[in-house]
Amino acid sequence: MDATAHFVLVPLMAQGHTIPMVDMAHLLASRGVHVTFVTTPANASRMESNIQRARGSGLPIRFVSLRFPCEEFGLPQGCENLDCVTSTEHAVAFLHACRTLGGPLTSILRQQNPPPSCVISDTMQYWTGDMARELGIPRFMFSGSGGFSHLFSHLFHQNKSYDKFPGSLCLPEMAKFREEMMEEDCRSDGVVVNTFSDLEALCIDQYQEIIRKKVWTIGPMFLCNRDAAYIAARGNKASVDQEQCLRWLDSMQPTSVIYVSFGSLARTSPSQVIEIGLGLEASNCPFLWVVKAGNRSAEVETWLSQGFEERISSRGLIIRGWAPQVMILSHPAIGGFMTHCGWNSLLEGIASGVPMITWPHFAEQFLNEKLIVEVLRIGVAIGVKTRTPWAADNDEVLVKKDDVVRAVSRLMGEGEEGEARRNRSRELGHKARAAVEEGGSSFANLTLLIQQIKDGINWTKE
Ligand code: UDP
Numbered sequence: 001m002d003a004t005a006h007f008v009l010v011p012l013m014a015q016g017h018t019i020p021m022v023d024m025a026h027l028l029a030s031r032g033v034h035v036t037f038v039t040t041p042a043n044a045s046r047m048e049s050n051i052q053r054a055r056g057s058g059l060p061i062r063f064v065s066l067r068f069p070c071e072e073f074g075l076p077q078g079c080e081n082l083d084c085v086t087s088t089e090h091a092v093a094f095l096h097a098c099r100t101l102g103g104p105l106t107s108i109l110r111q112q113n114p115p116p117s118c119v120i121s122d123t124m125q126y127w128t129g130d131m132a133r134e135l136g137i138p139r140f141m142f143s144g145s146g147g148f149s150h151l152f153s154h155l156f157h158q159n160k161s162y163d164k165f166p167g168s169l170c171l172p173e174m175a176k177f178r179e180e181m182m183e184e185d186c187r188s189d190g191v192v193v194n195t196f197s198d199l200e201a202l203c204i205d206q207y208q209e210i211i212r213k214k215v216w217t218i219g220p221m222f223l224c225n226r227d228a229a230y231i232a233a234r235g236n237k238a239s240v241d242q243e244q245c246l247r248w249l250d251s252m253q254p255t256s257v258i259y260v261s262f263g264s265l266a267r268t269s270p271s272q273v274i275e276i277g278l279g280l281e282a283s284n285c286p287f288l289w290v291v292k293a294g295n296r297s298a299e300v301e302t303w304l305s306q307g308f309e310e311r312i313s314s315r316g317l318i319i320r321g322w323a324p325q326v327m328i329l330s331h332p333a334i335g336g337f338m339t340h341c342g343w344n345s346l347l348e349g350i351a352s353g354v355p356m357i358t359w360p361h362f363a364e365q366f367l368n369e370k371l372i373v374e375v376l377r378i379g380v381a382i383g384v385k386t387r388t389p390w391a392a393d394n395d396e397v398l399v400k401k402d403d404v405v406r407a408v409s410r411l412m413g414e415g416e417e418g419e420a421r422r423n424r425s426r427e428l429g430h431k432a433r434a435a436v437e438e439g440g441s442s443f444a445n446l447t448l449l450i451q452q453i454k455d456g457i458n459w460t461k462e
Contacts, residue, residue, distance in 0.1 A: 004114045005453045006034040010121035014082035015264035017144040019235045023221035029059035040068040042080040049233045073097040099127045126184035138189035145343045146195045147203040148371040149364035194219035196435035218446045220347045232324040239321025255335030261290035262340035266361040269395045270297045279404020286315040290323045336411045341365035353429025357407045361388040378425045
């Protein structure tokens with residue numbers, strides 16, 4: 001049987017989870033697969049450029065926008081993405097609200113032609129397990145993270161020692177969610193991971209063995225983006241003029257600039273922002289620094305604009321808000337990346353062949369740091385051992401100016417150690433790009449996954 005395959009993608013509405021699934025939609029559709037991408041009105045309007053791109057390309061991607069019940073769950077209107085959530089109570093309410101999407105989605109999917117052949121859904125959208133069973137189709141789990149953290153999170157879960165590592169979210173309500181999530185993951189028909197075999201083959205093999213199901217490595221998926229304008233607008237509208245940013249990067253020496261960004265969710269306290277700025281200034285290294293909108297308290301803005309920006313103007317650029325990260329990282333001027341160790345950021349850094357300063361903020365980011373620093377040896381740890389508090393009124397400083405200077409000079413400096421790290425990073429970059437080309441491991445895995453779905457193989461587990 002070689003029927004038309006129809007994949008239903010259900011991401012968690014958080015940038016680090018949604019963005020790779022948008023890439024997944026394009027990858028699948030470019031192989032002739034029909035894709036339904038599930039979102040909500042506020043997220044759909046943020047993803048306008050993705051939706052337009054899909055329409056313009058003629059690729060078979062359908063965006064289904066489901067009403068998100070903010071009011072019923074005590075969430076502010078329009079709070080349809082985890083990056084709008086400002087308290088742990090709202091985070092829990094947000095996850096409860098997600099669960100209500102199952103009914104309406106099932107009704108829509110029942111009427112679709114071709115009918116759905118499988119669901120790939122975020123681990124946190126675990127209600128999709130029930131939905132897939134109701135529709136009689138397989139469900140694959142996707143978490144947005146890499147093989148190393150999949151493996152260790154699973155081991156922590158098995159040994160009931162999940163709150164032993166520093167990034168863990170210990171809230172009892174969250175623990176209950178995690179339990180349900182993990183149980184549903186165990187029932188899934190396979191796992192799709194945004195990674196590539198040459199990066200973490202051993203972890204993937206072990207993970208596969210302990211969960212006793214196929215793990216499909218199909219990344220780095222972001223490399224499917226070839227169009228420059230789209231890359232610049234990926235995820236959100238960038239807060240900087242793309243041309244201006246490129247002109248600035250072009251004016252810098254090759255591999256001389258450190259790019260500093262902590263993803264879409266991490267919050268940096270005003271005092272910590274200032275400390276980072278002082279460290280970057282004292283490092284004497286050219287830098288491109290993303291200061292997110294949420295961090296722009298009046299104090300930070302005053303500090304940036306009253307002297308700092310002028311002092312660093314010849315070698316520093318600040319982006320306030322959303323940065324065109326993939327475009328920046330792939331520019332030849334970038335020689336290092338200070339990152340919060342979100343998996344997408346790490347993959348983007350790896351595929352660009354750039355060594356990193358690791359500064360994990362929460363959750364599996366601490367595990368990801370270990371992979372980068374200890375296993376792959378392409379990073380320098382800034383030295384953070386505890387989770388960054390998430391509360392809006394937090395003003396803690398976990399990393400001092402001198403820690404920033406030390407890490408930057410170790411990463412960007414000359415000498416054998418730095419050179420070897422740079423060589424390892426470059427080599428991994430080549431391997432990452434080769435993995436998604438025809439003949440590469442990720443390319444082949446995606447072909448196989450699609451074929452198995454088309455063949456309608458029996459997904460029932462032993
Ligand atoms: N991102 C971006 N510009 C920004 C901040 C983030 O393009 O200013 C993108 C980044 O390239 C990555 C994603 O948002 O693809 C963030 O995902 P990640 O897993 O790194 O971290 P999270 O935001 O989930 O903590």
